[in-house]
Amino acid sequence: MIDDYDPRLSVRGTGEPLVLVPGMDGTGELFYRQLPLLERSYRVATYALRDKATSMDPLIDDLARIVDAITGGSGPAVIVGESFGGALALSFALARPDRVSAVVVLNSFPYFSPRHRLKLAILALRIVPWGVMSFVRRLTAFRLHSPHTHKTEIRRFIELTAAATQEGYRNRLRALTGYDVRERLREITRPTLFLAADRDHLVPSVQQARLMVDRVPGAEMKILKGHGHICLIAPDLDLAQILAEWRNDTDRPREPRQ
Numbered sequence: 001m002i003d004d005y006d007p008r009l010s011v012r013g014t015g016e017p018l019v020l021v022p023g024m025d026g027t028g029e030l031f032y033r034q035l036p037l038l039e040r041s042y043r044v045a046t047y048a049l050r051d052k053a054t055s056m057d058p059l060i061d062d063l064a065r066i067v068d069a070i071t072g073g074s075g076p077a078v079i080v081g082e083s084f085g086g087a088l089a090l091s092f093a094l095a096r097p098d099r100v101s102a103v104v105v106l107n108s109f110p111y112f113s114p115r116h117r118l119k120l121a122i123l124a125l126r127i128v129p130w131g132v133m134s135f136v137r138r139l140t141a142f143r144l145h146s147p148h149t150h151k152t153e154i155r156r157f158i159e160l161t162a163a164a165t166q167e168g169y170r171n172r173l174r175a176l177t178g179y180d181v182r183e184r185l186r187e188i189t190r191p192t193l194f195l196a197a198d199r200d201h202l203v204p205s206v207q208q209a210r211l212m213v214d215r216v217p218g219a220e221m222k223i224l225k226g227h228g229h230i231c232l233i234a235p236d237l238d239l240a241q242i243l244a245e246w247r248n249d250t251d252r253p254r255e256p257r258q
Helices: 056-071 084-095 115-127 130-139 151-161 166-177 182-187 205-213 239-249
Strands: 010-012 016-021 042-046 077-082 100-106 192-197 220-224
Touching: 016 056, 016 084, 042 056, 056 077, 056 084, 077 084, 084 100, 084 166, 084 182, 115 166, 130 151, 192 205, 192 239, 205 220, 220 239
Parallel strands: 016 042, 016 077, 077 100, 100 192, 192 220
Antiparallel strands: 010 042
């Protein structure tokens, strides 16, 4: 069977393999501020999600291929996912634990609730012309981004996400209708960090992170104070520093979580 999927794989830097998993836009372009910081310590892969996938399974297979590509097929990688990408990262850690050295999940969830919001969003994408989406992104910017993200960065966000497709958005929403890993979180055995923005108006990220950190053995959580859902383009968020502090601290004795 001919596969017309183009992952637009890009690899930068040297060091431990790390894969950045895109969110709902699926473009892989929104990690641009973090890449120069991460590539100093990691061999970093960015890629685009398959638009035709309507469930997590083919996306898990694609991510396995990306890990193979960045590791030469011999070893695991750090998997970092934000929002929808966080859901995919968790699904991948459960399905392919041997390909994962650590998991970092940003502003995500183990189950999307309420389900009717997904159905309404899927319906809206069928009815509303796709060309209206850039206007919607501008209109909702104050609720999606960190309050201190500069307007030029928001404009760049809108320009980069213009490459996202209506089919991709719709199918990723469909994938979430069958996504629920709440009862399997205890099976995740790799070091796991949950990052949650306290001004996230799209997902109750702090609440969801607390739920997940209580279920994943040994997991840690960090609240990103003053940040919104789309925070990786904010000027004061350094994912490489967060990872360094977390991973340097993993061997220290910890007090039991309350």
